[in-house]
Amino acid sequence: ILNVEQSPQSLHVQEGDSTNFTCSFPSSNFYALHWYRWETAKSPEALFVMTLNGDEKKKGRISATLNTKEGYSYLYIKGSQPEDSATYLCASLVGGYQKVTFGTGTKLQVIP
């Protein structure tokens, strides 16, 4: 994988459903992976920074895992709520440089 890729591109779930998205990134020279949430009419906000293979992070109902050897990260949302509706972005850093490369995002719509 040469670029940062996210899937699915968009997702509609019912309130209360749990869901997950995938971020694939170049595994060579891996340095760090970031997850951001971008709500409409607001600025992107950081959710997690992940640096070690096997990392698991959690913030409330949202959690993320990291596999640096195979180059993927999963973001999970348990019991989705309408306020979780947003675009979720992942970003990869390689080689220790501060070049932060974003994926295209997953747009989540939670239906009440």
Added chain:
Amino acid sequence: DGGITQSPKYLFRKEGQNVTLSCEQNLNHDAMYWYRQDPGQGLRLIYYSQIVNDFQKGDIAEGYSVSREKKESFPLTVTSAQKNPTAFYLCASSATASGANVLTFGAGSRLTVL
């Protein structure tokens, strides 16, 4: 409160004109970035700077220029050489040149070329 200020929020430009987007941060962050977003696409990196008086091209630097004369300021000039400048532009900063530091974003500037 600390943060990033981008101005203007909306900007209209005639073809052939250069335009400069302002980005100022009072977070004392070392690194600063400019991204562009087009409909249906993610954030694409234009330029980034890890320290004052130094900056690097991102993935889509053609037709853009930047300067980093002060730590708190990282203006982006969209030149007439940029073939499709209509887009949403986001400025961001991070504390140090370390991947452990997340980006803080401004509110964005929307540029429309008439």
